[in-house]
Amino acid sequence: MSAGSEKVKKLLQTARKQIQQGEREEALVTYRQALELEPENQQIMERINIVEREIAAMEKFNKSRSSRAHTAGRNISSSGFVDDCIKRSDEALEAGDAVRALQELERAKRHDPDNTMVRKKISFVRVFIKIDGLADMARSRLKSGDPGFAVENIRRIFDLWPSAPVLGELIELTEEYTGAPAGDASAAAAAVTDERIPSTEAVKPETPPAVKPEKSKEARPAVRTRKPSTAATRAERDKGQKKIYAIIGAVFALVAIIFAAMKLFGGKEPEPVVVVAPTEPFVQTLVVPDVADVSVSMDGRSVQEGAQGVFVLSDTVFSERTVTISAPGYETLTWTPVFEEGMIRTDTLILDTLGTSSVLVTFGFQMPDGVEDPDPEAVTFMVDGEVIEGNVDSVRTGEHVFQAMIEGYRTMPESVLVAEPQDFSHTMNVLAAQQSQITLQLAADTPGNATFFIDGERVATGRRMSQVLPFGSYYLQVTMQDREDFAVTINLNEEGYSRTISLVEILQTGQLNVGPEPWSNVYVDGALVGTTPFGGVELEPGTYTVRLSNPDFQDDVHTVEITAGETTSIQYNAVALEVTEVVEDTVATVEPVEDLPISSPFPVSQQSPSVPSQARARGDIHGFVTLAVVVGTDGSVQDVSIVSDPLGLGCGQAAVDAVRNWVFSPAMQGDRPVEVTTNVQVRFDIE
Numbered sequence: 001m002s003a004g005s006e007k008v009k010k011l012l013q014t015a016r017k018q019i020q021q022g023e024r025e026e027a028l029v030t031y032r033q034a035l036e037l038e039p040e041n042q043q044i045m046e047r048i049n050i051v052e053r054e055i056a057a058m059e060k061f062n063k064s065r066s067s068r069a070h071t072a073g074r075n076i077s078s079s080g081f082v083d084d085c086i087k088r089s090d091e092a093l094e095a096g097d098a099v100r101a102l103q104e105l106e107r108a109k110r111h112d113p114d115n116t117m118v119r120k121k122i123s124f125v126r127v128f129i130k131i132d133g134l135a136d137m138a139r140s141r142l143k144s145g146d147p148g149f150a151v152e153n154i155r156r157i158f159d160l161w162p163s164a165p166v167l168g169e170l171i172e173l174t175e176e177y178t179g180a181p182a183g184d185a186s187a188a189a190a191a192v193t194d195e196r197i198p199s200t201e202a203v204k205p206e207t208p209p210a211v212k213p214e215k216s217k218e219a220r221p222a223v224r225t226r227k228p229s230t231a232a233t234r235a236e237r238d239k240g241q242k243k244i245y246a247i248i249g250a251v252f253a254l255v256a257i258i259f260a261a262m263k264l265f266g267g268k269e270p271e272p273v274v275v276v277a278p279t280e281p282f283v284q285t286l287v288v289p290d291v292a293d294v295s296v297s298m299d300g301r302s303v304q305e306g307a308q309g310v311f312v313l314s315d316t317v318f319s320e321r322t323v324t325i326s327a328p329g330y331e332t333l334t335w336t337p338v339f340e341e342g343m344i345r346t347d348t349l350i351l352d353t354l355g356t357s358s359v360l361v362t363f364g365f366q367m368p369d370g371v372e373d374p375d376p377e378a379v380t381f382m383v384d385g386e387v388i389e390g391n392v393d394s395v396r397t398g399e400h401v402f403q404a405m406i407e408g409y410r411t412m413p414e415s416v417l418v419a420e421p422q423d424f425s426h427t428m429n430v431l432a433a434q435q436s437q438i439t440l441q442l443a444a445d446t447p448g449n450a451t452f453f454i455d456g457e458r459v460a461t462g463r464r465m466s467q468v469l470p471f472g473s474y475y476l477q478v479t480m481q482d483r484e485d486f487a488v489t490i491n492l493n494e495e496g497y498s499r500t501i502s503l504v505e506i507l508q509t510g511q512l513n514v515g516p517e518p519w520s521n522v523y524v525d526g527a528l529v530g531t532t533p534f535g536g537v538e539l540e541p542g543t544y545t546v547r548l549s550n551p552d553f554q555d556d557v558h559t560v561e562i563t564a565g566e567t568t569s570i571q572y573n574a575v576a577l578e579v580t581e582v583v584e585d586t587v588a589t590v591e592p593v594e595d596l597p598i599s600s601p602f603p604v605s606q607q608s609p610s611v612p613s614q615a616r617a618r619g620d621i622h623g624f625v626t627l628a629v630v631v632g633t634d635g636s637v638q639d640v641s642i643v644s645d646p647l648g649l650g651c652g653q654a655a656v657d658a659v660r661n662w663v664f665s666p667a668m669q670g671d672r673p674v675e676v677t678t679n680v681q682v683r684f685d686i687e
Contacts (some may be wrong), residue, residue: 008038012044015027015030019051082115085118092104093125098132102125131157134157137153138150138157150170151174154170157170281315282340282341283314284337285310285311285347286312286323288327289309289348292327292626293327293328294311294325295326296311296323296447302448315339318338319338320337323335323336326419326447327351327445327644328623329353331352331354331397332419333349353644357396357397358421359394359395360423361426362424363388363392363427364426365379365404366429379405379406382404383400395418397418397419399418402428404428406430410431411429412431413498414426414437414466414498417500429466431468434471436471436493436495437466437496438465438474439464439496439498440452440464440466440498440499442503443622445623448480448481452476454467454477455474455475475487475488476488476489498620500623509538509540509564510564511536511566512536512568513567514532514548515570518553519532520572521550522537523546523548523549532548542561543561543562544562545557546570554575554577599667603662604663606662607661609682615651619687621684621685624683625642627640627681628642629664629680633666633673634666635664636664637661637662638675640660642656643679651684
């Protein structure tokens with residue numbers, strides 16, 4: 001190693017230590033000294049850009065410190081933070097979002113564990129969420145023909161909160177199912193005063209919030225205001241309780257009548273016979289038009305695409321299912337239907353492009369073990385290099401970089417793909433002196449959930465994994481059914497490790513390629529699959545008879561064996577037809593050129609795209625840009641437009657500039673070249 005290289009190495013080590021100690025200005029000077037010795041070193045340039053952005057962000061933060069307070073002149077204390085959490089929790093509960101309300105209260109509890117009001121509110125919201133879940137199960141069981149289970153859930157709700165607003169709706173539904181005497185059951189249930197739960201008048205609004213409506217569920221009744229307990233209302237409470245028990249009795253009486261009828265008319269009691277009713281599966285067809293590379297999964301399992309953009313879901317499980325529809329460059333659509341037995345339905349889905357929707361992100365942070373949380377005003381949250389006010393920010397769907405800044409501590413910028421248009425919380429780790437962070441996430445073109453391993457131990461399941469670990473060497477693995485594993489050994493240091501991963505689908509088919517000269521119609525087991533030159537055809541593993549046909553030559557027949565994941569190539573063995581005497585007055589019939597199939601163009605000369613400076617500075621970018629290319633009759637590129645650019649940072653334009661210089665084998669219709677438009681994908685792998 002030369003003396004110059006050794007000096008650069010020492011300077012880089014010094015700069016890293018300075019950053020670790022929070023001395024960014026000094027580190028910037030050190031990096032510039034290293035760049036003077038190696039002016040073409042791209043790694044040093046990137047580090048200088050990163051440190052300059054961090055310094056600029058900190059300067060902007062320090063200038064706006066006073067204006068970032070919640071109110072001018074107000075000192076943000078721990079009690080003020082708790083009050084703000086309680087306020088946001090109440091607002092979320094009023095809006096029907098009990099889960100978010102509980103999250104805000106848990107944050108308040110972490111800052112003030114002994115706060116009695118916070119603990120009471122947490123207990124109340126947890127009961128609220130439990131009642132919501134019991135009500136959902138009761139509705140589902142009534143629909144599936146299990147009134148006994150539904151009534152049991154109604155009793156459990158009554159035990160938790162006798163005046164729960166949802167009781168009225170559930171009682172009416174059960175009455176309709178069992179044929180119990182109708183009555184104003186909802187009014188009776190709503191009038192019952194809750195004496196089994198401590199009073200929460202001091203910790204919740206006068207009117208209990210409505211249960212959050214969901215698209216797949218029926219609208220729930222309006223909330224009734226709680227009334228003081230009086231002798232009259234106690235009588236109404238008893239009436240409501242009696243009505244519940246009357247319904248229970250009706251259900252079991254109905255069952256008893258059925259068994260009695262079986263004994264009366266069946267004479268001798270028959271041997272018990274278990275009859276299993278045939279189950280008719282549901283069939284749900286989803287059509288996603290005008291979108292390339294669509295992925296659909298149900299409960300995390302990939303659904304095979306039929307015709308282009310058409311997916312058929314079918315099963316005999318009729319509980320709530322989770323269906324996810326995603327595509328590179330588009331927002332992810334999540335649907336939670338409850339499919340009914342024998343249901344047949346078709347729906348057309350329109351996906352929005354990334355950037356269409358706004359998402360509210362609530363940021364939090366996690367200090368190292370044994371370190372107390374700092375004062376809230378000492379924490380700065382950044383989105384895409386810009387300081388935000390407080391800890392909540394509205395962002396567009398797409399790729400973003402999040403970071404928490406605390407003076408004296410290290411944090412890692414995290415690249416997050418916001419693909420689903422739903423509000424969420426994101427917690428960032430604050431690192432100790434000898435710690436760093438590993439972040440892995442699945443790319444948009446990989447559907448479903450993966451399992452993440454570190455040194456052979458499973459650490460997470462889902463689409464994203466973030467782990468804080470001591471410096472050292474680690475073996476990372478990401479696995480998913482029907483896709484190739486990702487594996488890499490890294491040396492974790494203060495710079496951390498972050499990567500977006502595209503897991504390659506394990507091919508269940510093989511490729512058949514046919515030589516382009518002379519052109520031929522290609523028949524596989526008697527079916528026409530295309531006209532050469534073309535990009536080949538995908539076939540299931542097995543043995544096939546392939547016939548190549550050209551009117552100027554004898555047909556050429558091949559027997560081929562197709563193996564999954566492999567390419568089999570054959571060539572037309574062209575043998576000229578024997579020349580025969582032309583009989584006068586015979587008119588040959590020629591098939592019109594317009595009726596012949598058009599083969600697809602394929603590139604014969606490609607130019608790699610240049611790496612945009614913004615993308616190079618960001619780093620760790622992996623994925624595709626999809627382009628629509630007009631290919632002329634001479635194989636030249638006539639026009640290029642962007643279909644999908646999920647990467648951003650100039651990658652789309654770089655792909656366009658590169659593809660303009662590509663050369664294609666033109667599309668053919670018979671023996672005549674034609675101009676067509678085709679889609680191509682350009683991959684970027686920027687470390």
